[in-house]
Amino acid sequence: MNPVNLIGICGSLRAEATNRRLLREAVRLFGDCRYHEADIRFPLYDADDEAETGVPDKVQDLAERIATADAVLISTPEYNKGPSGVLKNALDWISRVEGNPWKDKPVAVMSAAAGRAGGERAQMILRSFMVPFRPRILQGPEIHLAGSSKQFDETGSLTGEIYVRQLTALMEGLRAEIARG
Numbered sequence: 001m002n003p004v005n006l007i008g009i010c011g012s013l014r015a016e017a018t019n020r021r022l023l024r025e026a027v028r029l030f031g032d033c034r035y036h037e038a039d040i041r042f043p044l045y046d047a048d049d050e051a052e053t054g055v056p057d058k059v060q061d062l063a064e065r066i067a068t069a070d071a072v073l074i075s076t077p078e079y080n081k082g083p084s085g086v087l088k089n090a091l092d093w094i095s096r097v098e099g100n101p102w103k104d105k106p107v108a109v110m111s112a113a114a115g116r117a118g119g120e121r122a123q124m125i126l127r128s129f130m131v132p133f134r135p136r137i138l139q140g141p142e143i144h145l146a147g148s149s150k151q152f153d154e155t156g157s158l159t160g161e162i163y164v165r166q167l168t169a170l171m172e173g174l175r176a177e178i179a180r181g
Helices: 018-030 047-053 057-068 085-094 120-133 161-180
Strands: 004-010 033-037 071-076 106-112 143-145
Touching (some): 004 018, 004 057, 018 071, 018 106, 018 143, 018 161, 057 085, 071 120, 071 161, 085 120, 106 120, 106 161, 143 161
Parallel strands (some): 004 071, 071 106, 106 143
16 A cells, blocks of 8 residues: 655745644654655735736646645644735645645644744634635644744654644544545
């Protein structure tokens, strides 16, 4: 049997973003899989540019990867009480491709932020952004990694036992959702 194919989307562009670390920990806890982390450095969505040049190849590539993946992991930071603009821009661009790569796709959402709520508001808003795409978003356990810069050791592993348990449970839920078909 082929390993599960996962796509990760990090809402932060920083190379060492805690949301990127959180995605990598999720993949580690998920277990045997093929994993591709998306690059969402897309131009700002502009309908005039789209009309003139079409959907960028990078956007089309990610949409195709989402469509063929078994599941998607999304981790968002919280900027000014919402998801990052770069993540919203990526979702807007992906919505412009033919078809709907998200339809019925299992999606696990998580967040990491410096504040004590761990990006809870950003995650709630992100979930609402996903509604028109009609994916199968896992409802829990919710992962809101608070004080995120202090939650990883020097190897990039999560240090808080409660977060490890919750993230493990979320990945077990994702495996079950994938198996459900």
